[in-house]
């Protein structure tokens with residue numbers, strides 16, 4: 001849902017906004033919930049049915065937004081303001097907002113969407129919790145997981161993009177307020193397609209299957225794998241399907257990679273034991289695309305100076 005802006009004038013504007021623009025709009029939440037519905041495990045289906053019967057996840061997806069005015073203490077639960085300069089999420093820094101004007105902020109140390117997802121997950125899975133509490137937890141979860149997938153629900157700059165004016169498909173005025181980046185993501189992009197909810201869901205399902213996105217990435221693109229080098233790393237080194245291993249790290253690690261991958265006649269690109277230097281002259285910049293630079297640094301020049309006019313021009 002739309003966040004409060006920092007100026008009085010902006011707050012007035014936001015109060016005048018039509019309800020269709022308040023949200024990862026209702027359509028967005030229903031679309032996310034519909035996609036989730038078709039991917040429930042058999043156990044999850046049984047558990048959900050025991051709480052909400054035959055109602056769909058889409059039908060409860062906007063409950064948390066609808067009840068927000070009456071439950072002011074839930075206002076900040078829909079997003080998390082991670083500073084742009086931060087390297088990641090910090091519970092202490094990002095989820096305690098004592099200066100927020102909303103109810104309970106002075107005492108709520110879990111005043112953000114990340115913590116609230118965890119809290120409601122626990123309630124939902126707690127068989128000792130009351131049925132009403134578990135139903136409410138499910139409604140919050142369906143909504144918040146949708147919210148947190150709107151990128152501007154996770155960044156602290158310009159009130160999550162609400163303060164960044166944009167031209168949205170040729171217009172600068174969105175209803176009674178100037179178009180802004182947060183709103184474009186919430187609703188503008190979806191509404192521009194002129195697809196109804198079910199049509200949009202069908203469109204996305206087709207994209208997911210056509211582009212083989214079931215695992216979250218297109219075919220052939222790797223994911224981050226979390227684990228110790230002695231387990232994940234060794235498996236990758238030994239896997240002969242991976243013909244090229246590129247790695248950055250210590251010299252000791254590089255020797256190990258060279259030994260294992262070399263023994264199976266694989267190839268390696270190693271950047272070891274220090275930092276690279278990259279020098280691009282003024283003349284070269286217009287020939288160098290940023291992607292080339294990122295791709296080349298650490299890969300092509302293990303310990304030297306990259307001459308873009310020679311390598312990339």
Ligand SMILES: [Zn+2]
Pocket residue numbers: 001023024064065078143147
């Ligand atoms: Zn929300």
